[in-house]
Amino acid sequence: MKIDGIDKKIIRSLVKDARTPILSIAREVGISGAAIHQRLRKLEKSKLIDGYHMKINQSSIGYTTTSFVGIHLEPTAVLSSIIKRLKEIPEVVESHYTTGNYSVFVKILNKNNQDLMRVLETKIQQINGVSKIETFVSLQQQIDRQIHI
Amino acid sequence: MKIDGIDKKIIRSLVKDARTPILSIAREVGISGAAIHQRLRKLEKSKLIDGYHMKINQSSIGYTTTSFVGIHLEPTAVLSSIIKRLKEIPEVVESHYTTGNYSVFVKILNKNNQDLMRVLETKIQQINGVSKIETFVSLQQQIDRQIHI
DNA sequence: CCTGAAACTCCGTGATT
């Protein structure tokens, strides 16, 4: 998959605002809307584009606490069933299987510290196969962006 | 800010696909396009909506390695200047100031393990005030979603 | 908070270079 300068302009424009009309990108770039349309179709087909998503301001709906939880597993634990249980916890927004100290590493969002405690104690800690967890609460997020093209 | 069932339907639809036409949401919900348009304006004004973004498939552009890096700071380190330096590293996509073992916790994307090593050694480790770092490489990501409304 | 209608803008496609 080759990406030229025009493709990059299209991508940067839609990464910034996914609802930008194709025609306004066309005017900016200096080629026709139909051409932008064709390129976008190709980019979508190539799987370079994962989708277009509205981003919700989590704190505006009361989710003010972001945390990372390192999860140590018991030797007999089965990863796939752990993941299945994690998916059932709506507060869990990311889950990774990692090298290093932990086995599973998750990002969770909560309304407040009490809500965080509830999820840790009554949800994550209760999953069969979880032995020990370690929690890092984000006091402030300073960077949040995508990889730059 | 009150969110009713119609607002939720609008939000869910645009979280899934930010380019969904307002009119098609209108047909789904059963009210006029103008009404959806008005509600969306209000949601945008209320700051509940953080934006609409194209999501790039990072691995399709060669960024196949995701890692989390816990950064220990020297007692004299100044957070704001550390953050400033981190922002200059394009591979750093998230940065948090956290409780727990670390002081700063970042998510970084790399093309491969060698590229990861380069960024750790020649970029992050070189920042003035950084004492020790600990890296967790994601071998697999199983969950990636937004908080559910 | 909704609607319908008008004016405007955009989308998607087919024919063409």
Place this chain on the structure above:
DNA sequence: AATCACGGAGTTTCAGG
């Protein structure tokens, strides 16, 4: 891989219930 042309859709605004 770009262009033009065009009919169908979508967006935005506004007067009105």
